[in-house]
Amino acid sequence: MKILSVEQIREADRYTIENEPIESVDLMERAATKVFEWLYRRTPREKTIKIFCGMGNNGGDGLVVARLLNEQEIVPQVFMVRYSDRMSHDCEVNYYRLVNETKVPMFDILTEDDFPKVDANDVVVDAIFGSGLNRPPQGMTANLIAYLNQSKAIRVAIDIPSGLFADQPSALGFIFKADYTLTFQNPKLAFLLPENDPYVGRFEVLDIGLHPRYLEEVETNNLLTVKAMVKPILHNRTKYSHKGTYGHALLIAGSEGKTGAALLGAKACLRTGVGLLSVHLPKVAQLPMQTTIPEAMIDGDDSETCFSSFGHLDAYTAVGVGPGLGKADDTVRALKRLIQEVQVPLVMDADALNILSDNPTWLPFLPAKTILTPHPKEFERMVGKTSTSFERLEKQRELATKYNLVVVVKGAHTTVAMPNGTIFFNTTGNPGMATAGSGDVLTGIILSLLAQRYSPEEAAVLGVYLHGLAGDLAADEIGQEALIASDITEHLGKAFGALRAK
Secondary structure, eight states, X not given: OBXXXXXXXXXXXXXXXXXXXXXXXXXXXXXXXXXXXXXXXXXXXXXXXXXXXXXXXXXXXXXXXXXXXXXXXXXXXXXXXXXXXXXXXXXXXXXXXXXXXXXXXXXXXXXXXXXXXXXXXXXXXXXXXXXXXXXXXXXXXXXXXXXXXXSOSEEEEESSOTTOOSSSOOXXXXXXXXXXXXXXXXXXXXXXXXXXXXXXXXXXXXXXXXXXXXXXHOXXXXXXXXXXXXXXXXXXXXXXXXXXXXXXXXXXXXXXXXXXXXXXXXHHHHHTTOSEEEEEEOHHHHHHHHHHOTTSEEEEOSSSSSOOOOOOOTTOSEXXXXXXXXXXXXXXXXXXXXXXXXXXXXXXXXHHHHHHHHOXXXXXXXXXXXXXXXXXXXXXXXXXXXXXXXXXXXXXXXXXXHHTOEEEEOSTTOEEEOTTSOEEEEOOOOGGGOSTTHHHHHHHHHHHHHHTTOOHHHHHHHXXXXXXXXXXXXXXXXXXXXXOHHHXXXXXXXXXXXXXXX
16 A cells, blocks of 8 residues: 655545546535544444634534534534634635535534533544644644644544654654544554554544546555555465475574574565575584474584684575574684575574674675664664654665665564565554564574565565564464463464465
């Protein structure tokens, strides 16, 4: 799914109006009807719906919702937030329709003295500002938003929480805090960034029927990863295939005291369908691997405690390096040599990334489309601190394009930046996956897909999606608090099944 800018959303509206064709006021009716349907289904009848409408088209949406609710014998209260002397044309049309065709109670808010009582028995609908806002709310409107945020009412935002900027950092003190955001047609970029989570709440995308030709042809470098996008990537297994068909992965992992990371990565790699897996381990980790995961072959290191050397790489179709690796001097030297010699797809995680951060001059020598999988702190070590998530995204995009890499920054809505500058925002996963070893599992999944000859771009997007989906299935079964990394691996089979299902 494409994530469009405010300007692209306006153009989508304009294109639909001209080419469907449809009047703009009727397009507003269609969009607001989707909000009404959501509210009608979800709102307990004992609740009072209080709709706060601004003077622009977002306010017009709220007015339509009020009229449609009234037609179903649910009488809302409407509060016109008079921050301007003029309404937009479509807002004005719907204002007079509401006044002339209904007896819905309407009130003007001109000063703070006009703020109504709001309590836990209310549902507050925010239709004050839309996505075109380009400066923080001020004066009375800022105080109104703060007042509504303090209430115990259920809070619902139409299209975007008032005060939130869609495409740039916001002044975080003056934004409506929605429990639910009902956005039109496509998600806003701001919804996918962590600092905005307290304001967006749970967002749902409502299809309002914007012209499909425009949506198909418009170009964007931000995409939301959904099932319909990921499912076609999956390879189908053929009747006469064999283990060699599905590749031979090499996982370089583990050091003294960190064998668990190697075990987690190896098990996930096997569960994701690789034909053969060899795990390069120091001597101290070899017995645990042999006894815990007999399906994995051991490629032993000469060192007792760390990664210090490796043999020929010709037998492998992909290499993964990093989980539990440590940063011993011998390891640093061996990793440098690996970067220089590897000729197959490579995924790097954990301590391999930390070593890379200590040696940034190595970046230009990484094989084309190497996949890096840092968590936010590891990413910060690589590119420096950032003040906002918007800045972090641009640094991620820059790293990927400058060095021809695939850069995966883990977290809620894990982002995958491609060498061409496109960023994919993942839609699976849950807070229960914020647990030790979860990243090692992701490395194993991506390594397995690379070994099976998925392209690096496909392996990253599909791997992140499967990882999150398996985590969601595990959380549904045992709860987020009880979830551990190995539970993600154990649910990979169900994740593949869910992804293949219609």
